Amino acid sequence: MEGIYLDHASSMPVDLRVIDFAKPFLAEAGNPSSLYEFGQTSKQAIEEARSKVAELINAESEKTIVFTGSATEANNIGIRGTALRNIKEGKEVLASTIEHISVINPMKDLIKNGWSFNQVPVDKFGIVDLDSLKKMITKNTVVTSVMYANNEIGTIEPIKKISEIVHKNGKYLHVDATAAAGRIPIDVQNDEIDLLTLSSNDLYGPRGAGALYIKPGVKVQSVMPGGGQERGLRSGTENIFAIASMGEAARIAKQEMENESERLKKIRDSLISEINKIDEAYLTGHPTQRLPHHASFRFNFIEGESILLNMDMYGIQIATGSACSSKTLEASHVLLAIGLKHEEAHGSMVVTLGRSNNLEQVPKIVKSVEETVQRLRQLSPLSKLR
Amino acid sequence: MPVYSKKVMDHFTNPRNVGVIENPDGFGKVGNPVCGDLMEMYIKVENDIITDIKFKTFGCGSAIATSSMVTELAIGKTIDEALEITRNDVADELDGLPPQKMHCSNLAADALHATIEEYKRRNNKK
Numbered sequence: 001m002e003g004i005y006l007d008h009a010s011s012m013p014v015d016l017r018v019i020d021f022a023k024p025f026l027a028e029a030g031n032p033s034s035l036y037e038f039g040q041t042s043k044q045a046i047e048e049a050r051s052k053v054a055e056l057i058n059a060e061s062e063k064t065i066v067f068t069g070s071a072t073e074a075n076n077i078g079i080r081g082t083a084l085r086n087i088k089e090g091k092e093v094l095a096s097t098i099e100h101i102s103v104i105n106p107m108k109d110l111i112k113n114g115w116s117f118n119q120v121p122v123d124k125f126g127i128v129d130l131d132s133l134k135k136m137i138t139k140n141t142v143v144t145s146v147m148y149a150n151n152e153i154g155t156i157e158p159i160k161k162i163s164e165i166v167h168k169n170g171k172y173l174h175v176d177a178t179a180a181a182g183r184i185p186i187d188v189q190n191d192e193i194d195l196l197t198l199s200s201n202d203l204y205g206p207r208g209a210g211a212l213y214i215k216p217g218v219k220v221q222s223v224m225p226g227g228g229q230e231r232g233l234r235s236g237t238e239n240i241f242a243i244a245s246m247g248e249a250a251r252i253a254k255q256e257m258e259n260e261s262e263r264l265k266k267i268r269d270s271l272i273s274e275i276n277k278i279d280e281a282y283l284t285g286h287p288t289q290r291l292p293h294h295a296s297f298r299f300n301f302i303e304g305e306s307i308l309l310n311m312d313m314y315g316i317q318i319a320t321g322s323a324c325s326s327k328t329l330e331a332s333h334v335l336l337a338i339g340l341k342h343e344e345a346h347g348s349m350v351v352t353l354g355r356s357n358n359l360e361q362v363p364k365i366v367k368s369v370e371e372t373v374q375r376l377r378q379l380s381p382l383s384k385l386r
Numbered sequence: 387m388p389v390y391s392k393k394v395m396d397h398f399t400n401p402r403n404v405g406v407i408e409n410p411d412g413f414g415k416v417g418n419p420v421c422g423d424l425m426e427m428y429i430k431v432e433n434d435i436i437t438d439i440k441f442k443t444f445g446c447g448s449a450i451a452t453s454s455m456v457t458e459l460a461i462g463k464t465i466d467e468a469l470e471i472t473r474n475d476v477a478d479e480l481d482g483l484p485p486q487k488m489h490c491s492n493l494a495a496d497a498l499h500a501t502i503e504e505y506k507r508r509n510n511k512k
Binding site: 302303378 | 395
């Protein structure tokens with residue numbers, strides 16, 4: 001049975017072209033801090049990767065990019081490092097209610113150091129409420145964090161407008177672009193973004209690298225002291241293979257994004273229109289302001305982990321925001337933030353498309369979803385189906 | 387994401403005794419949709435023996451599998467024997483459940499007990 005992988009938001013296969021490109025750096029020695037020649041080759045590889053990543057987001061220069069071990073690290077440095085370095089400006093941080101846990105938890109951590117942390121609500125589509133944002137930002141708000149697009153519901157945020165509000169009233173805007181980068185064009189200069197997080201794996205690079213863009217002039221301090229690599233912000237010997245791969249993945253993403261996104265959009269729209277026909281099935285997130293590879297739904301009367309397990313029986317891998325599939329056994333904070341009740345949030349299904357998907361797969365996916373929903377509703381005491 | 391045993395997946399894939407019994411001798415309901423698990427159970431009893439049992443469950447893989455398993459364990463037993471079936475018995479029969487599922491989705495024994503208690507109340511048994 002040929003499988004259909006539809007969970008690219010949680011993990012992506014690595015592009016073989018990327019591995020081919022960076023393979024030499026995996027096997028060979030060469031510390032970028034060493035002055036002999038092949039140490040310097042490693043250094044050049046990192047600098048080349050820096051340029052490629054900078055180009056993906058139209059950064060001012062390659063110097064704005066700091067490589068990290070993951071998007072979580074980039075979020076921590078971007079939020080805690082910026083807040084603590086600029087503590088004289090105030091002691092407030094702000095984030096939307098649908099941020100990734102690796103944004104929310106560093107902000108919560110600042111509370112221990114006497115900071116105040118507030119969250120800006122979103123509407124039923126997951127768009128940040130701009131009036132609330134205006135009211136909640138004060139001159140003491142050092143870091144405001146809003147994601148470029150949400151990984152669970154696919155909604156793209158009006159970052160340019162958010163940036164204007166943040167800079168009018170507060171200080172720095174951090175943007176987690178993990179879900180959006182490589183899918184939609186990002187221009188940090190046009191959007192006037194101060195700090196932006198990227199992940200290697202979400203660009204078809206290997207796990208083990210992330211990046212933080214820091215706008216020239218924005219001051220950030222280390223949150224993990226050590227040997228001073230990456231401008232002192234991410235100490236520890238560089239993972240050259242992962243970094244070189246991330247650079248190459250960013251280059252390919254920039255080159256292929258337009259065509260690939262158009263292709264995925266057709267698959268996405270076909271899935272949305274077919275799955276929406278199922279009785280009491282609803283799209284979650286924004287109907288038009290959404291990522292080109294993202295289709296997310298909820299179904300009344302059934303539970304998401306069961307949907308996931310049942311779809312896996314058809315060889316199709318999806319994700320869910322159901323409490324029952326999480327470590328904490330709590331329903332997705334994103335689905336609750338867009339106003340869903342707990343019992344509604346339990347029945348969610350998230351489809352994230354990638355290069356292995358095509359339009360020919362749509363009928364099989366739709367049929368599998370229909371049969372899954374039908375079967376689980378037959379089991380469910382909440383459904384009228386007998 | 388929990389890792390389920392083959393037996394759990396078998397009972398999730400092919401759950402036994404799904405459905406409702408019209409005019410049951412006992413009916414029970416535990417859990418609620420807010421926390422993600424809801425089970426309804428029906429029994430037929432003749433001479434104190436459970437002769438038929440059916441369930442409907444809203445919930446995760448282990449909620450469905452434990453419901454199915456408890457009906458298999460209970461059918462043919464006397465109501466007193468069935469009352470002795472514990473949550474752990476159900477989990478053991480399924481070759482175990484992931485630790486985080488032991489308390490939240492292992493409601494099937496509770497559903498069985500609630501169903502038998504309701505049967506007893508109808509028949510004025512203590």
